[in-house]
């Protein structure tokens with residue numbers, strides 16, 4: 001079956017999943033990681049469900065061809081389709097939505113603001129999963145049509161990013177006085193300083209931390225951990241590799257050891 005030395009696969013619509021890589025490297029430093037980011041087709045958040053499903057299947061086939069032992073679906077937008085994707089994969093899929101919704105319930109949070117792509121917000125999956133476990137917890141959501149795309153271009157134009165953040169979070173705060181804000185799009189923790197500067201009173205939740213915990217639990221449970229001391233990161237993308245190098249530095253990642261341009265076929 002799956003070998004301990006195989007890498008953990010991580011996929012995302014673009015660079016956002018590097019925020020999950022950051023948490024995986026912190027928690028599981030011995031693991032090799034194979035990352036695929038579909039920057040050529042980013043943003044996914046403004047696409048149809050069938051388009052997202054078809055593109056994701058291609059990424060999964062690629063990761064499968066490189067022999068991974070599990071795949072962390074870093075992208076929240078893609079994670080909303082986890083149940084539909086699971087029957088197509090021979091390896092376990094770890095959904096970032098499931099991990100972070102369960103965290104909200106465990107922490108007994110009763111009112112949480114959530115900013116994500118428009119697609120994620122429309123599917124209502126966070127609400128559904130949280131409410132199934134705690135009907136008293138309220139999730140107040142707002143979708144952003146622009147923020148992920150701005151970040152994926154590596155365009156850290158502070159005023160454009162701050163404007164988009166302020167516009168979305170103001171909508172949430174106008175509905176309810178939340179104290180916690182879930183950054184439910186992997187791209188958003190890359191600009192967490194911008195969120196902090198605009199809304200210093202809010203406690204930010206980065207779902208990447210919970211997803212890394214879920215990956216660790218899975219590997220331990222299935223006895224699939226890699227015993228080596230330091231793993232390597234390999235990044236593949238359908239887009240420009242330079243942005244991945246730059247964002248990896250910005251996030252303080254170890255590596256990437258290599259950054260390959262691989263078209264999505």
Ligand code: DGL
Pocket residue numbers: 012013014016017042043044045046074075076077078116117120148149184185186187
């Ligand atoms: N990274 C994706 C997420 O976490 C969003 C970016 C996109 O729209 O492609 O939802």
